[in-house]
Amino acid sequence: MARNTKISLPESHYSGVIPLPAQSIQELQNQLYVVLQTSLDARELMEIFRAYAQHQVSFDCLELITTQHHVRVGSDHSKKHFFRIQLTNTEKTSQELIFSRENPFNKHEENLLDQLIRPLSFPLRNALKYQEAVQSALTDRLTNIGNRVAMDMALSHAVESAQRYGQHLSTLMVDLDHFKQVNDEYGHVAGDIVLAKIAKLIKETVRNADQVFRYGGEEFLILMVNTDHFGAFIFGERLRGRIAGLPIVCQSVEIPVTASIGVATLMEMETGEELITRTDHALYQAKDFGRNCVQSAVDYQKTH
Numbered sequence: 001m002a003r004n005t006k007i008s009l010p011e012s013h014y015s016g017v018i019p020l021p022a023q024s025i026q027e028l029q030n031q032l033y034v035v036l037q038t039s040l041d042a043r044e045l046m047e048i049f050r051a052y053a054q055h056q057v058s059f060d061c062l063e064l065i066t067t068q069h070h071v072r073v074g075s076d077h078s079k080k081h082f083f084r085i086q087l088t089n090t091e092k093t094s095q096e097l098i099f100s101r102e103n104p105f106n107k108h109e110e111n112l113l114d115q116l117i118r119p120l121s122f123p124l125r126n127a128l129k130y131q132e133a134v135q136s137a138l139t140d141r142l143t144n145i146g147n148r149v150a151m152d153m154a155l156s157h158a159v160e161s162a163q164r165y166g167q168h169l170s171t172l173m174v175d176l177d178h179f180k181q182v183n184d185e186y187g188h189v190a191g192d193i194v195l196a197k198i199a200k201l202i203k204e205t206v207r208n209a210d211q212v213f214r215y216g217g218e219e220f221l222i223l224m225v226n227t228d229h230f231g232a233f234i235f236g237e238r239l240r241g242r243i244a245g246l247p248i249v250c251q252s253v254e255i256p257v258t259a260s261i262g263v264a265t266l267m268e269m270e271t272g273e274e275l276i277t278r279t280d281h282a283l284y285q286a287k288d289f290g291r292n293c294v295q296s297a298v299d300y301q302k303t304h
Helices: 025-035 042-053 106-115 120-136 147-166 177-185 190-207 229-244 272-288 297-303
Strands: 059-065 070-075 081-087 095-103 169-174 210-214 219-225 259-265 294-296
Touching: 025 042, 025 095, 025 106, 025 120, 042 059, 042 070, 042 106, 042 120, 081 106, 095 120, 106 120, 120 210, 147 210, 147 219, 147 272, 169 177, 169 190, 169 229, 169 272, 177 190, 190 210, 190 229, 219 229, 219 272, 229 259, 229 294, 259 272, 259 297, 272 294, 272 297
Parallel strands: 259 294
Antiparallel strands: 059 070, 059 095, 081 095, 169 219, 169 259, 210 219
């Protein structure tokens, strides 16, 4: 079962919907049916619904919790009383909406919310499916981390942000040493196990703000925001040690794995492509130095 994670959504363009006057719940439902067809952003759909529903029932926070997603709109500082509604779902996965506020909900309010929620169920399910499809297209299936396409997008955004705000941005290229020998000696299934375990280890080692991608084959790229070269190098050494010490067992056989790591930090006016090129040069320097070590792009520039 997938982890319950907070869904990554862009900032909503929702600017506040003012519901039209309605004489009945049926009329409000009809309005919602129309306006909720205008977005495939789950957060925006919930914001729109909240604007309509709060004209009928007062509440502070609305949350959607599914097997894979957690989306919250409104303030949750005064959550003391809850009203929960299970959404209709033909795929037999858990989807629950939770309304919360400081005072208890009465039966009349619960009935109103239960009726108002009906137009939201189908558009919300479509929005979550769309988000999952987008996420799947940006995820490497074997390692469950971002793929090359996701890396290009994240790198472009990170470089632009770092240049604009004068922040440090460092990259690390991690390459598993002699990985072809792993495949040749232990088989490709074992090789896949190694890749998945190393990706998991890297994700567990980086900070929440950092991003990890499968660059290709047995290479991984780490984006470290607000991290200078010294900090990135120290992290690289710690990661190298953790990889070398990771027990990876396949069919009762322990597979030894080490990694070579190249480190670079964004320079003024440098592009993302140039940053990756310097990181890659540092990685090759690490291989030239005998592998299972960390080398810096600064060192590369000084010695070449």
